[in-house]
Amino acid sequence: MRYLIILITLTLSIGAIAQDIPVYSGKFNAIDRLLEPPSPYRTASGAPGEDYWQQRADYKIKASIDENTNELVGEETITYFNNSPHDLKFLWLNIEQNVNRKGNEDFGDVMGGVKDSISSLQMQYLVRPIDFPAGTDIQWIRDANGKDLDYIVNNTLLRINLPQPLMSGQNITFSIKWKNYITDRAKFLLSREGYEYFPEDDNKVFLLGHWFPRMAVYNDTEGWQNKQFRRLGEFALEFGDYEVELTVPEDHIVAGTGVLTNESEVLSKVQRERMEKARQSFEGQLFIVTPDEARSNEAAKSTDTKTWKFSAKNVRDVAFASSRKFIWDAMAVKLPTNTVMAMSFYPKEGLPVWTEESTNGVKQALEVYSEATFDYPYPVAISVNTSNIGMEFPMISFNGGRPVNGQISEQARRGMTSTIIHEVGHNWFPMIVSSDERKWMWMDEGLNTFLHQRTLAERYPQWSSTQPKDIIPFMMGDQKTLRPVMTNSDNDLLFQMGANFYQKPTVGLQMLRQTIVGKELFDIAFKEYANRWKYKHPNPSDFFRTLEDGTATDLDWFFKGWFFTTETVDIDLAEVKWFQLKEEQATVENKQQKGNTKRISGSGKSASANDFSDGPQPFTLTPTSDGSYGQFLSRLDESKMRDQLSGKHIYELTFENKGGLVMPVIIEWTYADGTKEMQQLPAEIWRLNEAKVTKTFLKEKEVASIAIDPNQQLPDINMTNNVFPRKEQTDKFEEMKDE
Incomplete structure (x- = not known):
């Protein structure tokens, strides 16, 4: 009963401020429900489990190119190892060259469709009025004894129906003979393979990728990865050894x-x-x-x-x-x-x-x-x-x-x-x-672009490389059309693909490394992920969990916001208060900057005054009553507290989350003597109120101005509300836009 009384007392004491508590959207809740649950195959730490398995396929291939007919004829023998705990009644293989056959998606409409004036190449992309041979012709499939196997071609996938199941732990050897029509790359949008013709000397450069039937992935979280190839989502494949013989002009x-x-x-x-x-x-x-x-x-x-x-x-x-x-x-x-x-x-x-x-x-x-x-x-x-x-x-x-x-x-x-x-x-x-490119393009493109941009920054400093601010134009786009990073590869809009699957994950990892976690811990965890999953098939959950496991940092809030939503970063320095203790009056002065009702874009409320010129106003600093200490017998040394506050400055800053994404708050203090100080508040300051946070700071020196993230370590979409005095920031932002 005693604890119930205390609880009721506490409830009544906060009732007066309850109306100020915002609706809780759960930005700091765990993301477990968004990920596949841990299993004996994939642990909760993000590492492969003790029962992790994956399939294997070894290949022996002989192929030849006829440069006069632009045909490739090949024969391969595949030995497929069923390391799964399941018996397989059929097998799936990729034959992606079939995507080049007429009738498949070629994204021609992204060129703008039919107009009153249209180039011949655009028309070729749209409806292919000039057709030509393309794709893969399967000539036969036979088992190790030379007996024909039954198969079905489903566009870019090939199903082999086994006469008896391939049992767990067993392997099967079979052979395929096929022919590919090598196409002119100039005739396709998003063409990755084919030949390039050089009219000046009547020669070609042949580029042969996904040129032979290859085993699809079969894994513990999806079974067969048998999604059709639609040019955007690329390849999911098994590891193996290859012996290849290529016959070409001498x-x-x-x-x-x-x-x-x-x-x-x-x-x-x-x-x-x-x-x-x-x-x-x-x-x-x-x-x-x-x-x-x-x-x-x-x-x-x-x-x-x-x-x-x-x-x-x-x-x-x-x-x-x-x-x-x-x-x-x-x-x-x-x-x-x-x-x-x-x-x-x-x-x-x-x-x-x-x-x-x-x-x-x-x-x-x-x-x-x-x-x-x-x-x-x-x-x-x-x-x-x-x-x-x-x-x-x-x-x-x-x-x-x-x-x-x-x-x-x-x-x-x-x-x-x-x-x-x-x-x-x-x-x-x-x-x-x-990783599975056909499903999660960002897992290879984003992580690779992150290190690609790091290579540019470290080895080619004379050239620009991606920075967090570079994603701002994309994040300011129409929320009705934006997709989150956690979108399947073929479901994103073509014009957003580069920003969403390459650039945004890159910026996210840069922020983790440079601002949120720090280089030392992040680099250790990133390397751990790479080494845990080399020659294996990781999923997004394995990546997220490994970063948390390796840094001892709760990053669920970051993964949820950055990868699963299209919310933006917009931290508004909404209000500034200035306090100072005056010894002779034993009071605390307060100056809340008010009076200027000019609205600032992105602020959503009346802006504060333009500067600190009016100085502080007094508030009384009262002694603490005995009742406030409860049953504690010790007391604060109030005289010592006054000494500690003497001549110093207290600033109370209110931040509003206008964009939706919770992020650290990076503060640059510029003092009246011209010196500067950088201070960073962790994202966790938003835990109890995701929309509005007030923090109080004690400073030795008088502050002349305050800037939030002036170096744009975070992709804040509205820098006009990031500095006090407000007008100074507006001018600075306009200068930045001009640059």
């Missing part, structure tokens, strides 16, 4: 995933000697095929063929590029646990900038990403030049950016180098930390 140079195992058969003696020197060249690249040699190759087209053989271990895919136009340079990159050959392949149209930037860009990415996560484990990292693309595969990437008549602007040079770094970086996310 004068072609081939760049491919893996180690070239028959150098003596496909490279000249001079080329092999150059490769040996390049393997010891750590300071700069050497030519394996020189520009002059590449020009000679262009002139004479061989009718004979040559077979290049590659071996790749523990990768989830293989890709290759083939052309007689290729210049080839290479250098060695020494990492703490591995030496990697960084290489570039490019036509003469890439000169001179590709020689200057490409292989060096590969090196910079290898070093920064390895330091941030784990050492790059593969033997090669390759950058191939093409047009209008940036596309990643294990150990090899296809990257756009070229000079015009040998000249390139600094902006274009930055864009080209940035693309190379980004696509090489995808070796970590998702080629090794193998």
